[in-house]
Amino acid sequence: YGAESKAKNDAGYALKCAELKGEVFAPLIDYFITAKNQLNITGKEIEKHMRSYMHRHWFSYSQWKLPNKSQYEKLQQLFSQKATEKRLASSLSKSHHQLNLTHDELQRDYSELMKNYDELKRQYENLRRPFSVTKDVPYTDVWNFPHVLYYPGKHPCEKPAALLKHIINASSSSGHAVADFFMGSGSTVKAAIQLGRQAIGVELETDRFLQTQKEIENLSQSLRQLKDPYPC
Incomplete structure (x- = not known):
């Protein structure tokens, strides 16, 4: 009852x-x-x-x-x-x-x-993960995140890492899988890995895919070293 x-x-x-x-x-x-x-x-x-x-x-x-x-x-x-x-x-x-x-x-x-x-x-x-709000604005559809500054090799549609982490934290838990079927520079995949999620990325452009794949591998290696700085 x-x-x-x-x-x-x-x-x-x-x-x-x-x-x-x-x-x-x-x-x-x-x-x-x-x-x-x-x-x-x-x-x-x-x-x-x-x-x-x-x-x-x-x-x-x-x-x-x-x-x-x-x-x-x-x-x-x-x-x-x-x-x-x-x-x-x-x-x-x-x-x-x-x-x-x-x-x-x-x-x-x-x-x-x-x-x-x-x-x-x-x-x-x-x-469920509620989106972040403030005391003054308890409900809002507007998020404010600084855009990604230019750097050599920057993807034209690269999303801010803080924005992606906010979305991932709000919609998943540690160990869940996050998929990005328009991976680009891999911002979503990188944010997911940093937050302890599994990640799947799909990209049509071969050169961009290979570059992003290398960056993700370097990121994963750096995270492993931080987790275990003195591997056997």
Whole structure:
């Protein structure tokens, strides 16, 4: 219940919860709906016999509930009477004890699914990295990073390393893979390696690719030396 209550605070979760519950409890729900349809009993007939509107929860996927023992036995009386009148096989023939056993089993399945959802939700939240904001500007789509100054061999579209690290930190965790399919000077790949990520780079221009590959190899070697300055 705690997991379900917590998850229901999420936008749109209540609808998904109802759909899931309908799927899990479908064997019981279908048992009631099929019995009603077989005897062609109307909602008004059930209301009159039961003197309540609870049939909407017993014979529908929406907000379904299992009737208690006294309610169920009263329903059985009506369905038995209708079956006799129409010379059809008796309906709602299972005992309330049988239904309770099935209900408890399905409830355990539903609760387990809710726990799994809560765990997946927790893992997802741990993966998210909010973008940096300030007290004065709590929400912003504008990032300010100095552009890359000119140097011999500079790629015309090279992105600032600080910007790329900001993006990578905001969208991944250590050990994750970062892919750049327009690698260019390799700024994204270099930033990813420096942050402990795996990196994949793709570049169309052969000369640029070879130059970038050499730079990345030198960077990787420098990082290894910093990590272990006295290798055996």
